[in-house]
Amino acid sequence: MALGIVISAPAAAHAAAQTTAVDFHIARQSLPAAMAEFSRQSGVQILFPYDQFKGIITNPVEGRMTPERAVAALISGTGVTASPVGARSIALRLAVRAHAPEFRPIALTTQSAGFDAGAPGAAPAPAPAADPASAITVVGSQIKGAKINEAVPVTVMDLDQIKATGAVSGDDLLRSIPQMGDVSFNSTSGQTSSNFARGDVGSINLRNLGVGSTLVLLNGRRMVAHPGSQADENLAPVITYNSNTIPVAGLQRVEVLRDGAAALYGADAVAGVVNTVTRGNVEGGYVDLQYGGAQGTHLRDLQVSGLLGHNFAEGRGNFSLNFSYVDRTALEARDQDFTASADKRALFAGTGFAGLNSLDLRSTLSNYGDFAAIGRTSAITSNGSAVTSASGTFHIQPTTNSGCKVTLANGVCVDTGTRATSGADRNLRWDGNANNNISVSPAVRRLNLFGTWHYDLNDAITAFGELGYYMARSSSVQDSVFSISSIPMAVPASNYWNPFGATTLPGGAANPNRIAGLNIGAAGLPVTISSIRLTDLGPTYDLVDNSQFRALAGLRGQWHGFDWESALLYSEATVIDKQNGVSATALQNQLALSTPDAYNPFGTSANTQAAVDAIKVVSVRRDRTTLASADFKASRKDLFHLPGGDVGVAFGGEVRRDTQLDDRDARVDGTITWTNTVTGVTQPSDLYGVSPTPDTRGSRVVAATYAEFAIPLISPDMHVPLVRSLDLQAAGRYEHYSDFGSVAKPKFAASWDVVDGLRLRGSWAQGFKAPNLEVMNASIVTRGNTRVDYVRCEADLRAGRITSFANCAQSYVATAQRSGNPNLKPEESTSWSLGAVLEPKFLPPSWGRLTLTVDYWAVKQKGIVGVFGEGNALILDYLLRQQGSSNPNVIRLAPTADDVALYANTGLAAAGQVQYVKDQYVNLQPQDVRGLDISLTWRLRGTRFGDFTLTGNGAHLIRFYRAPSPQIQQLLDARATGLINAGTIITGGGSLLGQDGRPAWKAQGSLTWKLKGITVGGSVQYTGAVWDTSAVDASGNYWRVKAQTTGNLYAQYEFDKGALKGTSIRFGARNITDEKPPLAISAFGYMGALYQGYGRYLYGGIRREF
Structure with missing residues (x-):
């Protein structure tokens, strides 16, 4: 007679009928262990012959279903059959065979794993216990079933926690994890320029160690990187894994390894690893419909998602499909007061920043243009009165502004010099938020299969x-x-609207637009457009198509005690970014016309539609990345035996090929150039207002091998005082890169159970991040950013035109020319952590299970890729010009008469405007980051009041220090000693703790209650205060962005009878207290990298299971 067992849940749980759907979370593992977990979760008794079934591995089961369906999914393809025994029991048997032995059931009560497994002195079970070692690999170790997972800090978000966030996208979901840093790739960042990664994109930045320093896996294997790049805070182009490609609606759980893991997973795992695990292996499925929106805005979401699965080949196989479709409308600038205008001065009333002109973030580039007559070295006059400056510069302004020299048509006039966009002339700025109602976040249609x-x-x-x-x-x-100063456009003298044009038109008629009484020749003068915004073309419309494909095929099995697996993977991501723009060649041709359909940049008459249409083009940027890999890995948890237990081992290898292509529009990459017909200068970019950017492409092949050992040094059976158990993890990985060489990195971790319920753990590891293909392969990258020319601010301050640098208006678009560097080395890191896990055993089981963890961590990085930066270069130039020299990397135009007048009587030599700044990607100085993670988990199951789950997760950033380079230190010392003004903003060195996207504290908690068909869940999220370094007050102080606490709540009811059986409805709210994002100094009035740009978000949904 074969020995059999009965696995049952506590008696209180038996009230659950087998027909009631239950949320199951059961990993792939041995059948006895799986059935023990099944009984605990369902309250249904399982009977089976232990000896026959102990070697059978079940399938994983995830999702809400009846116990009968869950058992069927668990045993599908195993050769085991199930049949009901009474109302509350299920018997398992092998498929019918001759002379099948009988089994005799023996009672066995399920226990939780964790610290309880193998406790010394525990009462012997009446039958062999189910094997507790899971066959699933959790991020943190490659050894299946290894206990050493307990030595590393891993945060796991299960299905209930995911639901409690109310997340619709991967960006929504990952923002709820406190250890995640700022999201620099987001829907609000840099949308006006294709030099940014735009569209449906969200970056992943664990611990704020930098985009690209976190490895992202999908079901344990790498994802392909998002093709679009953009400059990070170090002004180097970085690429990210796109969080919005994660199939949130189909996730089983999210695992976050909060520890360096390059020795296990390879490059990019400097800060840790995010592994998203999808649901699968189901029979049946569900369809879900959800609709929601942000109150007081146009933002609305419609989501249709589901999971379908089917067994085939008599249960030997299964195919499951997760699908999700989201239709989201745009969040518009006019929707909320803090985004409705770029002029933020009114929002800062009553604060220490009140009245600062730097809070007016309306653009200085407007439809009122700045111009300069070409070839003039003295003022142009009209009937003896100057209408330009001594260098021939003038601007257009409304006639209502003071200073008009000559009145033109359409309510505008000519004034001398460049526009002063401060004081009474502040109305010459342009407010795109208000005038064009630009999108704060785009409208998105997303499909995920x-x-x-x-x-x-x-x-x-x-x-x-x-x-x-x-x-x-x-x-x-x-x-x-809008225009950029580095690529000036000329208006020929032949232009019909040129106020300094020829006296007569080609047909002999008098020119009605030439200013009378000019002291220039009858042929007129061409003029250069120094700055202008072509507002009569209307807003720019941006259309971005993202796509990603992933195909994987592999084999797994067991051989002589080893679990092995091998797979081939190919994944490809593409981005096609389309945006309407202006052809410089077409604009030049339209400006050359001597008829009324010539383009008019002077505002004296509305341009005809034909003139506007003639210069419009659509630019297209096409980016593509690919990932192809072949891997093999094997593990065994019991390679050989030591006195402390079985030694586990894992080893494997991988070959992968990464490619990246950045194919710019032909008008940007130098294929189609533009020649200024007046000056004869050829520019490499024909897209007006866009810096030239050559195409970049690169590829690399990586070959890697790794090994890992789990070594039990002391076990409970050895009865060592104060050492219940001691386990060690040792791992190493070697990778060879085809483009820069080889790296090898080790890792060690240890877990020490002091007593039952108290574990101490620690780790030490080295890591690396390979330079991305763009920074290694780029030639010259030209970028234009608005920067303050501080030496001109100093001139204004000395001349008494301003009272502090906070009111300096000497900012304009400064062009940087950054060159790639094939000699870049990997960014390397050393990390370590110490932590403790407490599971109080003195609490009675009826109080539930409580787990507390705390981990102190530190990461030191060196060789971070970046540039000195044009902002810092201009500050260095400001310092050196006060000492009689200048920064040779700042290339300026020759000083004009206006420049000479600006510097007169200031003691400073006149300096022309910046033409461009030279820079190169280099490995920067080291960075030291430290912090503390705290978590709490409490679970109470099977009470008459229902099931309860409480979680809490906090991240405390203690230190974030980047060693200044010698040049940065020179600037910091100069500011400290008063050699340069305290109002200068120096970036890239010193303590960065609490600045911008680095709050000292972030925390998240959730509570879920379930009773029969009712589920109520809530979560709260806290983000600490930060300093906004984008502007300073008169004393050089940064703006303090306040902390924010938001709460989410949802309720769900599932019908279990009648026609609605298997149907559930839910309603919820994110940010239920309607908190606005804290005020910051940005065009939208908040930090999009830290906060969502809306208040309360309400949603409702319905699900049908079948």
């Missing part, structure tokens, strides 16, 4: 695979096209 399959070829080998497809189309309204 992700399928998984497996098929048991025989009892030892299983074929498996994945097939995923993501696509998203985003559209947004952005500001109008």
